Amino acid sequence: MQTEVEFPPINTAETTVKHPKLWMPKRVVFVPEALEQPFGQQVYERVQRLGLPIEIMKNNRVTGLRGETERETYKLAKNTLAIVNAPPSAFKLRPIPPSADFQFHLAEGCPAHCQYCYLAGSLQGPPAVRVFANLPLILKNNERYMQANKITSFEASCYTDPLSIEHLTGSLEETIRFFGQKPEAHLRFVTKFDAVDPLLDIEHNGHTRWRISLNAEPVSRRLEGGTSPLEARLAALRKLALPKEAGGGAYPIGVVLAPIMAIENWQEEYIKLLDRLEQKLDFPTDLTFELITHRFTPGSKEVLLGWYPNTSLDLDEAQRAVKRNKFGGSKYVYPADVMLQMKRFFYQEIGRRFPAAKILYWT
Ligand code: SF4
Missing domain, CATH: 3.80.30.30 (pyruvate-formate lyase- activating enzyme)
Known part of the structure; x- marks a missing residue:
């Protein structure tokens, strides 16, 4: 039998909660092919409404992300939101055990500054946030991986924190709606x-x-x-x-x-x-x-120490055990x-x- 539960109004539980400001990038960059996408246009309008400075690149490469030092590059990139198209490789989905059957991406990069950030070992280049303007095609492509007789799960936060940029993009809303119509698929992400x-x-x-x-x-x-x-x-x-x-x-x-x-x-x-x-x-x-x-790898440690040279994060290999994978890589656990x-x-x-x-x- 279901017991009746009384829920306090949402505001009562919230009175002492401090909300941080939403991230507003100092630089917003669109590449021309992203602006050809209707979803790219929607992002453009959102960003314009927020009064953020917009640049349109001459070609489909995002430039101006590198400074003279590692720290400067980090600062420049972490203040930049780039709207681009996901490359063709994004349409070939990879499994992501144990979290979900497949991973797909709304964006790459994140505006936060976690000193252990797991993206340090997985994304290459300056850590700008790249949002994908061809999102409707990315979502449509997911349908190819859904099966009739089983629930297929899709993870959307391997390369980004999707809520951190939602006010600028609307990508998460679009994605939740899309999965809402798919009885054979489940969406998951973390923030x-x-x-x-x-x-x-x-x-x-x-x-x-x-x-x-x-x-x-x-x-x-x-x-x-x-x-x-x-x-x-x-x-x-x-x-x-x-x-x-x-x-x-x-x-x-x-x-x-x-x-x-x-x-x-x-x-x-x-x-x-x-x-x-x-x-x-x-x-x-x-x-x-x-x-x-x-856990950390030799590669992620090097990137993280470049980004956060004064970190108090424990990255001492002597205190860890080495775990090797089948590709010859190692991580410290x-x-x-x-x-x-x-x-x-x-x-x-x-x-x-x-x-x-x-x-x-x-x-
Ligand atoms: S991706 Fe996650 S761990 Fe990395 S900075 Fe963003 S919130 Fe932090």
Whole structure:
């Protein structure tokens, strides 16, 4: 039997939440072929309405992203939004285990400044944000990968934080609507931002799982520059999951705990986080967890130290175990005994607080 649950009005839960300013790039660049796309035109109008300075490139290459030093390049690129077309290779989808069947991309790059950023090892060149103007074709192409008798899952946040740029692009809204019409497909993405209000009323039909990335307060405060504060992310997660009649989006939700770090007093710090999460989700939810421990590669370490030379992030290989992949690459992870201790801890603490939630994986 369904128990009746009373939901406090959304504003009561929000009164103490500080919302960060939305990112406004200092430079917005369109390439000509992006402006030929109707969706590119829509982005152009949005950006124009926001009064941002727009440049149109002479050809389809984005230039002016490099400074004299690594730091200058970082600054220039992180302040630039480029609207381009996704290349032909973006139409050949790759699997992304264990998160989803396939990954596809609305954009590449992110305006935030996480000092462990996982994009450091995966995207080449200056870290500008590139938004894809041929989004309707990208979405249409996903249909080729859907199957009649099974749900196919699609991950949209491998190379970007899609909510961080939504106010400038509208790409996420378009994408959630598209998947809302596809009974055979599910959309998933993760964010460290909180501006979810404009997306609560979309007809998603339960086909989109919003995941919010959370971490212990000291990690978040120290290492996740330019993202929404934890409290705002927790409030956003609540809003996303609340039923429509309580002013929410009634979305399936997920928590991505990443990157889990063995910081000083890590048990206490993560317990505080899980307690706060439990308080926010005090009503029935469709909730999943993904648990990802911190790791780095020689390549990502080099890029990150170029971007954040004074970082306090622990990148000491001597404290880690080496994990090799079948292509000869290596990454540094926590030693097996630390991993085991952390895994036990999280399964126990999550299981105790959220018995109905599913832990999708630990890595
Ligand atoms: S929010 Fe994600 S993509 Fe953006 S800087 Fe942080 S880790 Fe990187």
